[in-house]
Amino acid sequence: MSPWAWVLAAYGCAALLVGGYVWRLWCRYRHVSRVRLGEADG
Amino acid sequence: MKRVRLAAAVLVVVGSLGYVVAGGLREAVVYYVTPTELQSRPLDPRRPVRVGGQVVPGSLRREGGVLRFVLSDGQAQVAVRFAGSVEGLLVEGQGAVVEGRLGPDGALDARSVVVKHSEEYTPPRSPLPPAERSAP
Amino acid sequence: MRPFAVGATAALLSVGLFLALWVSPPDSYQGEYVRILYVHVPAALAAYGAAAVACGASALYLWRRDLRWDFVGRAGAELAALFSGLTLLTGMLWGKPVWGVWWAWDARLVTTAVLFLLYVGCLLVRDLADDPERGRRLSAAVAVLAFLDVPVVHYSVVWFRTLHQGPSISLQGVKLAPEFLLPLAVNTLAYLALLGVLLAERARLASLEVER
Amino acid sequence: MRAWRRVVAVARKDLLLEWRGRDALIPAGSFGLAVLLVLGLVSGGGWEAAPPALWVSLLLAAVVAAGRGADREGEEGTLEALLLYPGSREDLFWGRWLAVCVLLLLLGAGLWGVQVLLFNAPTRGVGVLVLAGLLSAFGLAAVGTLLAALLTHVRAGPLLMPLLFLPATVPVLLAGVRLSEAAASGAPAGPWWGVLAVFDLLFLLVGPALFEVVVEA
Structure with missing residues (x-):
């Protein structure tokens, strides 16, 4: 494998892990704010 | 009393880390020999x-x-x-x-x-x- | 404040990526592989930082029993697990082409793996406890205990004879040419900023979830 | 009541329960035996495989023994009852610690005997081994007592036990194996006594301090 493949694999790993964490945070944010809106409506 | 004990624990933690830093365990963990x-x-x-x-x-x-x-x-x-x-x-x-x-x-x-x-x-x-x- | 912090972090990260992949020269020995340095080392430093935050906030929570400290402590523990996991992964992707092995049983690698496992345990204890209050207390205790491993991880390469090389930057001097130092500094800054933003957002999310 | 009498009373209670039911020693001992057998089988059973097999089986047996203590607390709530009595919680820690120490020493002695038979291992340096066993039992018991209390009210606690216990006690395992090897070959033990002593000291100080945080109702 070319050196660049290893380098990009490492950066891809970082993007995947951090991106996944941010995505999970985002989903939970949306969930929480939806529930709060729902409470306000009800 | 609890605080004193916690402080003593922290002190010993720092002390033993100091012991390791001073080389007390240097030869202990060796991945290879020269x-x-x-x-x-x-x-x-x-x-x-x-x-x-x-x-x-x-x-x-x-x-x-x-x-x-x-x-x-x-x-x-x-x-x-x-x-x-x-x-x-x-x-x-x-x-x-x-x-x-x-x-x-x-x-x-x-x-x-x-x-x-x-x-x-x-x-x-x-x-x-x-x-x-x-x-x- | 929040959009500014997020924007600044994103900008820092993109500048860091640009410096790491385009500006930095290849190393005279490792060639292009040196670019993995700019994600591996900042990730490790971010893991130390997250562990320190988790330890401090957990100790304050145990002392003051203020829920806000628990939110920060939980965020710190999650991010310590995330970044130590990232450190392990990028280290393996670096070790295979350069050392010739994915893994070696040397002190630096094993203590880093222990760090990762301890924070995974810390998070599991919180989630699996019978009642939330107990979970907060127990995971705070584990977070304090787990931080003991951080200095051992960092100094393992100095104290012990390891396969992993020693620190490139220490009080004894900088063994990194300036061409590599700048991208490393920018990337480290970017990762620490990212850590700060993620800590704040995670703690805020936790407080929102409790309010609900 | 003076502190040491409370300690002895708690230890006596734990050991009495254990003696009546033997519900930690027998499962932990047979588990250790199974680990020893499996390790012997896969390693080919040479004498040089004996020290690691002995210490790994002891460590895993300690996980089971300490986890069983946590189960007992969960089922019978003995810890909650004890917490109602006056006096320092630290005495509780030391009492349980003493009981776990005794269990671990029994387990260690048994596993050592089996190991000598199964691996054809040299029995030289028993004095070194006894001292190493004692020191490591002190540290392992401190971690085990703390984690057992910590995981009492945690679902899947016995499953989390190894996840926290094994990483924390890696230094003790490593020191034990190296000391056993040194004892068997008659070589100097180097700095491993120091490793064992430092981690014992750490566990014995951090253990009771965190125990008080962990058990408070």
């Missing part, structure tokens, strides 16, 4: 050893599928034979950690060769870095 240690300590020939050192410049060559080089720690040297291909960036002047058994002639029959590089990073002066030249 060639000097290899020659000075009585060795159990039934056990494999892991020896680390610098690959002596000019010693690295391949003869009929067998890779030969000499490891040095600046004082003692040990010759290494390895029948196989090295996957890391093995070059002369950098480090290597070799696992294997000592042969009757005093050379190490390696089972695995792992590259150990230094903590120095410098931009290339030659057009091709060793990564592209790689091991012979």
